Amino acid sequence: MSILSRTTMLATLLASALVSGGAAQAAPKEINWGSVAAAKTVLFYPGQTSMEWILTGTDHGGARAFKKNDRCFECHSEEAADMGTKMVTGAKAEKTPIPGKRPAIPLQVKAAYDAEYLYMRFEFPAGPHSPVPFAQGGKMDPANEIKLAMMIDGGKVDMAARSGCWTSCHSDNRDMPTAPAAAALGAAKGIDTKAGFVTKYVPESRTQFDTTKRDNWDKVKPQADLDALLKGGSFLELLRYKSSGASEHGYILAERVLKADPAVAFTGKKDGANWVVTMTRKLKADQPGAVNLEAGKSYVVGIAVHDDFTSGRFHHVSLDLKLGLDAEGEIKAVKQ
Numbered sequence: 001m002s003i004l005s006r007t008t009m010l011a012t013l014l015a016s017a018l019v020s021g022g023a024a025q026a027a028p029k030e031i032n033w034g035s036v037a038a039a040k041t042v043l044f045y046p047g048q049t050s051m052e053w054i055l056t057g058t059d060h061g062g063a064r065a066f067k068k069n070d071r072c073f074e075c076h077s078e079e080a081a082d083m084g085t086k087m088v089t090g091a092k093a094e095k096t097p098i099p100g101k102r103p104a105i106p107l108q109v110k111a112a113y114d115a116e117y118l119y120m121r122f123e124f125p126a127g128p129h130s131p132v133p134f135a136q137g138g139k140m141d142p143a144n145e146i147k148l149a150m151m152i153d154g155g156k157v158d159m160a161a162r163s164g165c166w167t168s169c170h171s172d173n174r175d176m177p178t179a180p181a182a183a184a185l186g187a188a189k190g191i192d193t194k195a196g197f198v199t200k201y202v203p204e205s206r207t208q209f210d211t212t213k214r215d216n217w218d219k220v221k222p223q224a225d226l227d228a229l230l231k232g233g234s235f236l237e238l239l240r241y242k243s244s245g246a247s248e249h250g251y252i253l254a255e256r257v258l259k260a261d262p263a264v265a266f267t268g269k270k271d272g273a274n275w276v277v278t279m280t281r282k283l284k285a286d287q288p289g290a291v292n293l294e295a296g297k298s299y300v301v302g303i304a305v306h307d308d309f310t311s312g313r314f315h316h317v318s319l320d321l322k323l324g325l326d327a328e329g330e331i332k333a334v335k336q
């Protein structure tokens with residue numbers, strides 16, 4: 001190696017150390033997952049049960065109790081698979097069932113952290129292929145056999161602490177019961193509807209949240225208000241792995257914002273009969289829309305898997321779960 005290229009290399013190293021605040025960042029560790037206890041949970045098929053549905057007594061038996069502060073988890077954690085059966089078969093809240101789709105997926109989650117990173121490991125059984133009758137070739141997303149996503153609530157989104165993802169799932173989202181017709185989409189200012197549908201949002205981003213008419217999608221607050229909400233933490237962070245290889249990172253406020261992010265590293269592979277997905281994420285918030293994670297605290301998370309080449313709402317989801325960094329939670333991250 002020439003002296004010049006050595007000097008350049010040194011300069012580059014120094015520059016990166018300076019960018020990261022003077023001290024070089026420690027690289028993520030290899031976690032010995034065998035020594036970490038797994039939290040076991042069940043992801044279930046939710047059909048078209050939006051937040052508006054959850055809050056309406058004639059739709060949802062738990063509406064009153066939920067409004068009085070009960071968590072979804074308290075009532076439903078033992079029966080997730082039975083719930084999934086009702087929606088996946090079309091017996092409840094599902095207009096376009098996929099024949100043969102599994103009602104639920106058992107999921108094992110492990111978590112650990114060190115001074116700089118949160119590490120997670122997800123494992124679940126791969127399922128049989130059930131062709132989707134309304135997708136060409138039976139696959140909605142032929143490039144991705146699975147996708148795994150996690151939302152993190154930093155504690156500032158209304159109802160998220162008791163409902164996890166649900167507060168971002170609405171009746172007027174893509175393929176949901178009151179989704180606006182494509183021709184009407186231009187009416188919404190402040191969100192991007194070019195893809196032909198409305199993505200997830202949190203109710204705080206709208207000037208109204210009408211759970212009867214369920215037409216809140218285009219009542220977007222002015223940009224200055226949305227900027228203030230983002231700054232103040234009123235968003236759900238979103239992390240996603242695609243089995244084609246991408247690691248994406250973003251958040252949900254007025255809409256879903258999701259981009260490739262080198263600061264989040266997912267890996268995944270089918271290991272025998274199971275999918276194993278691992279994630280490394282900096283504890284510190286590295287961008288707007290990221291939650292600053294701290295040891296000794298718990299965060300509500302929601303986990304979703306799109307199995308069998310599905311997309312959009314045709315996923316399996318967890319109830320609200322708590323991730324505790326050496327703190328209370330169904331998923332316990334232990335310091336390594």
Ligand code: HEC
Pocket residue numbers: 046049054060061062063065066070071072073074075076082083086092162163166
């Ligand atoms: C106080 C207990 C309670 C709470 C809290 C609660 N639910 Fe329910 N939920 C019920 C009852 C009761 C039913 C109706 C069950 C039936 O008809 O057999 C139900 C039905 C459902 C169903 C349809 C499947 C089924 O078994 O009928 C879904 C999905 C559901 N709840 C999701 C949620 C979510 C998500 C939350 C939190 C946002 C939540 N529930 C909070 C009690 C509750």
